[in-house]
Amino acid sequence: MNKEEAIQRVQAVWDRSPAALLCVAIVDQLAAGVLHRLTFGQLYRLASKNEASQDDIARALQYLTGHDLHLLDTEFEFIDENDETFYFALHDLRVAEREGALYHPESGELIDNYEERVFPTFVPSSLAKEILAE
Structure with missing residues (x-):
């Protein structure tokens, strides 16, 4: 899988919603090699840049740790x-x-x-x- 495929999967599920924008921001950081560990502090900073709510954060985490696009391990x-x-x-x-x-x-x-x-x-x-x- 490459970065573009991951972003397409996210957008196929949520288009360009705040949860999707948050997922894409995480994918960007993963692809750039700058994300070695994602803490809730980092997650809230990314969320605020993408106008994501706590519900959006929960949806993004559920999606990125789930089976469809398992990019994060807990x-x-x-x-x-x-x-x-x-x-x-x-x-x-x-x-x-x-x-x-x-x-x-x-x-x-x-x-x-x-x-x-x-x-x-x-x-x-x-x-x-x-x-x-x-």
Whole structure:
């Protein structure tokens, strides 16, 4: 897949709506190789440039992490008391929910209130890396 094909898919679904414009902005950044991790802060800045609402953000994320145009994978970010950043896969959080505990990946210590200290981020999927490789 190339950048133009990805943009055509987005526009086929939403034409030039704010959600589509947000998706295209993300595709542009992926193709340029400047997007290695998408945080909600970055996402809100892109959304404001494209006049996208919170609903548009949700639609764009659902589309770009879904099956039709899977350009983003979800990871979870944890910043510990030493300001070190660690990432967890969705599977790790599902295990933590089932067991009721999440452990620091280096120290092995229980992370208190992990639900309040772990945040979603988004990374380029293997399909996005194809676009980048153009």
